[in-house]
Amino acid sequence: MPSGRIRNTAFASKVMSADDAVKYIQPDDTVAISGFASAGTPKVMIPALAEKIRGARATGSNFTINLLTGASVSTETERLLTEVDGIALRMPYQSESTARKRINDGRMDYVDIHLSHVAQQVWVGYYGQVDVAVVEVSGITESGELIPAASIGNNKTWLDVAKKVILEVNSWIPEAVEGMHDIYYGTALPPDRKPIPLTRVQDRIGQPTFRIDPAKVVAVVETNCRDSASPVTPPDAISEAIAGHVLEFFDYEVRNGRLPADTLLPLQAGIGNVANAVLGGLDRGPYKGLTCYSEVIQDSMLRLIKDGTVAHASSTALALSESGIEELTANVDFYRNHITLRPQEISNHPEVVRRLGVIAMNGMLEADIYGNVNSTHVMGTKIMNGIGGSGDFARNGYVSLFMSPSTAKGGAISSIVPMTPHVDHTEHDCQVIVTEQGLADLRGMSPRRRAREIIEKCAHPEFRPMLNDYFTRADAMPSAGQTPHILGEAFSFHQRFMDTGSMR
């Protein structure tokens, strides 16, 4: 029963089942799929592919693909393909436990890259030819263009570069979503690049649909499936405390003339409870008509838009809970005027992030006493998720904040350590560190001053004496230098945790 979403006959003639369409995916293919956070992952092609791989393995033949995505995709997708050992190489981000374990066991190649670099690197050919793109859309127009779904991610790039394209047309997505997207077709490879003409968060610089060469479309599969929901827990006291410090910082910046009153500058916040708490607290402040320029839109954003605190939010994906999905679906006509979804090439573009003067707020695993940040590697070796877009915003933003509870694992781990055993963001890209203990404003500070500020303001009181002891002794060494360290003790906190289960 056709859904009426396929308004172009050339595409209608290619409708088939997922089981039929999956024949276009072969072993060793590089497969690029839609999906960014919980939204927009193909719903039926991946289960069909996992089944095909399982079948191939049952007959003793090897079957893996290289999997390219926007960022993380739905947990079901990551899990299904991992369980059949179907992925040889994965990029650029993941956040699912079975895939993470496979990666950390050294059994899946994972390339962790800045999200703003993905499109360029694939265009140039770092990952070879993209054999198949599998992209979820919400409809196909009369003229044969594609109406995007609940995330954009790298879909424009996948559709442009793939040899073959399989479309999933999902009629569960409200038709009224049409017009919420802004697909920019002005990017190019050098030497042909031009300025990206985006100067305000709400600017529309592209078109609402994807272009596609119909000759490349080998299959169209119709679905009617809910998007995955992002889990959201209500902010706890620690997240609220962090949010409180951040909001105080905004006030301080406004009072000192470094941020415009009322509207601040465009906000970026990573995914998670702390980010949700910070955003959630904005409507308790004096702000009106704020803007957000970020990767994802979480539940708290819908409320801020509804009450006028936020005038416009730009992102590349929706990452909503069940109730957030309900709210958006029920009021698409309203939200469409306040939300713009863009390709991640644009949502994270260094040029745009710098121009807009984004306030970058990202989570971290740990920071060292000098402000170097580890966002990805637990104890320096095991990857958690990936760097994602944090570097795009932290490096090019107007001011860059990193946030974390001061401890983890019930107080056994300090998120402020002498030296991080993995660095994703160097001290050059970290101007403010925030924990529930306080906010360290590192702007204009040399490393020694940064150390004193971070230990005093951000470290948990239980770890403060140990950190002060390390810094004082390092500073007294003849080799202290610009950034005092005792190399033999730099990882003593981590070693103690690995040996005893606690950094204390």
Add this chain to the structure above:
Amino acid sequence: MPSGRIRNTAFASKVMSADDAVKYIQPDDTVAISGFASAGTPKVMIPALAEKIRGARATGSNFTINLLTGASVSTETERLLTEVDGIALRMPYQSESTARKRINDGRMDYVDIHLSHVAQQVWVGYYGQVDVAVVEVSGITESGELIPAASIGNNKTWLDVAKKVILEVNSWIPEAVEGMHDIYYGTALPPDRKPIPLTRVQDRIGQPTFRIDPAKVVAVVETNCRDSASPVTPPDAISEAIAGHVLEFFDYEVRNGRLPADTLLPLQAGIGNVANAVLGGLDRGPYKGLTCYSEVIQDSMLRLIKDGTVAHASSTALALSESGIEELTANVDFYRNHITLRPQEISNHPEVVRRLGVIAMNGMLEADIYGNVNSTHVMGTKIMNGIGGSGDFARNGYVSLFMSPSTAKGGAISSIVPMTPHVDHTEHDCQVIVTEQGLADLRGMSPRRRAREIIEKCAHPEFRPMLNDYFTRADAMPSAGQTPHILGEAFSFHQRFMDTGSMR
């Protein structure tokens, strides 16, 4: 005897000696001076200031300033002010031995930041009010605008933000230099930023002179002083070998359609012998009409321009040897059509670097087996120079190369180590590593593959077995994860060097 360089009477009336002008600089002032690499440092005001500080100290009073520059300035300047203990805080870059020692002794605050961030951070007020700017120019026009000297650096910003301005008008600089500069007045703080309309290296987007509010100019000092010369030694066999690998890489990229034949993409190369060797080798290749978009122009560039290998070079400073200065001075009319000097805000701007698709080539102290790069801190603590603009180009370039001899100190130090004790550029920003041993192409590789490639291609044969041993054992640990390390041994090479004088 006036030089005739001051064509505006309002400025002519402010001419005085350096000894008189120095009264405008007071203890605790933040003083922003011209100068980038060896070019354009004020010639007489700094000696006069050092003398004033010496005098104050002789009477028992404390006298320090905060010193802001473009990057490094002339060695005389760094040394004079350091010897009188005259600098409380220094930013954003230095490269002189007495200053370096003072910093590493913890007696001078030094803030090491991306050069593209300096103007923005000063505008916003991270360093408080700039009390005095001391800027060398080559002349003052009839209408009261300033003709720049041999570097631009942050001079536009200093002239805009300082409360008081002291000008040094240096008649030694050929008048024919007028027109070589392009000062862009379109920058702003957010939310008022617009696209920077530069799409080709040779584009002129500004005006040849600085604007200045004459009311702020408190003194004009006339000089006739040579610029400092940058030392250049002829390329040794190691630099030539590195250059050879880089040039082979260019050929390989052209053959694979990733770089345009003949013209490649705009080249950026750091300062130093390796960079000079790479550039110097370009005219042995098939290239014609190349472009360079970089921070500095070294001697090798003049030759490449002369023989047509390079059509246009953009930078923020000249950093020439004595003979390079002679060559440029004798042929300014020719070079003016092939060289554009810009504010470092533009020469290093992330927006422009990304748009042009710059090929970023920077030196390093060491890289770890995963491609994290230490550019600044010897043994993790003692700063060498600073990050400078390397991050601006490495992060936003089309492809990012880091280059170093595979060993230092007569073979006692390996520049490939298990883990770098300081990270300036993360693995995300390092696609290619080059030593005289070979070139590791890390594009699209997961950490384990990167490790094997770097050890095999770049490490010195004497250190290769030790590195392989570390990696193999780390990879076999239950905690190996995505990026295998043994934290207790990660700095064993460095510890051995500190204990025994050798990493072997």
